[in-house]
Amino acid sequence: MKILAIGDVTSPAGLEHLKKNLWKFRKTKGIDFCVVNGENASFITGISPDGAVELLRAGADCITGGNHTMQNKSIYTYLDETREILRPINFGDSAPGRGYTILDCNGYRMLVISAMGNIHIDPVLDNPFSFIDKALKEEAGNYDFSILDIHAEATGEKLAIGYGYDGKINIIFGTHTHVKTADLQILPCGTGYITDVGMCGETGGVIGMNAECVVERMRTRLPKKFVAAPGEPKADGVIFTLDESSGKVTATESISF
Ligand SMILES: [Fe+2]
Numbered sequence: 001m002k003i004l005a006i007g008d009v010t011s012p013a014g015l016e017h018l019k020k021n022l023w024k025f026r027k028t029k030g031i032d033f034c035v036v037n038g039e040n041a042s043f044i045t046g047i048s049p050d051g052a053v054e055l056l057r058a059g060a061d062c063i064t065g066g067n068h069t070m071q072n073k074s075i076y077t078y079l080d081e082t083r084e085i086l087r088p089i090n091f092g093d094s095a096p097g098r099g100y101t102i103l104d105c106n107g108y109r110m111l112v113i114s115a116m117g118n119i120h121i122d123p124v125l126d127n128p129f130s131f132i133d134k135a136l137k138e139e140a141g142n143y144d145f146s147i148l149d150i151h152a153e154a155t156g157e158k159l160a161i162g163y164g165y166d167g168k169i170n171i172i173f174g175t176h177t178h179v180k181t182a183d184l185q186i187l188p189c190g191t192g193y194i195t196d197v198g199m200c201g202e203t204g205g206v207i208g209m210n211a212e213c214v215v216e217r218m219r220t221r222l223p224k225k226f227v228a229a230p231g232e233p234k235a236d237g238v239i240f241t242l243d244e245s246s247g248k249v250t251a252t253e254s255i256s257f
Pocket of ligand 1: 039066067068151175176
């Protein structure tokens, strides 16, 4: 079984790019299940219900979330009503929507969890370990395979979660930094892991944004409206090949399209 994880959609242009190319890419590579981090598809203002619908139609089987997901209040009802979109599990039970879901993948029950780290990221949510543990315990026996998107800034925190759930969650990929890391690997107990899968949006800037705006804001510390980077959009991701009999990841491939 081939599972594709795509990093943060950073803008409407990133979403358009997936609408044009994701199904074609899925077919070429024989992808069985696709998870896309869509927390920011509306460009720094979260994700709208229309954006979420378009992303699912574009070829995402599940949309995971992050620190921007709850910024756009128009998504709250959609989060409540739609099993294919998640917000980070550690927002807790009082938040709209859900932090995990179980979806069909070729007749297998795929548990997908979205969680946020709590180092150098805002808002600071409760410890993700306790929420992930609770979900795994509550759903034990109700799923066949599992995927975790850990949306976090700190590489060490993401690696710790990778090792903490090695052999317990089949695939763990990080998001949020928009920069793909060079540590794609299979952990000792068979979990496929990468600290960050990258992003889907405009290239030629600073993590999807126009470099001049970002540099000026950092240099002066004064407010400056962000605009998108000038380059053509590109999608970064990883394909994990999962052996259905053992539950172990047997191959990984870093991709961009
Ligand atoms: Fe984020």
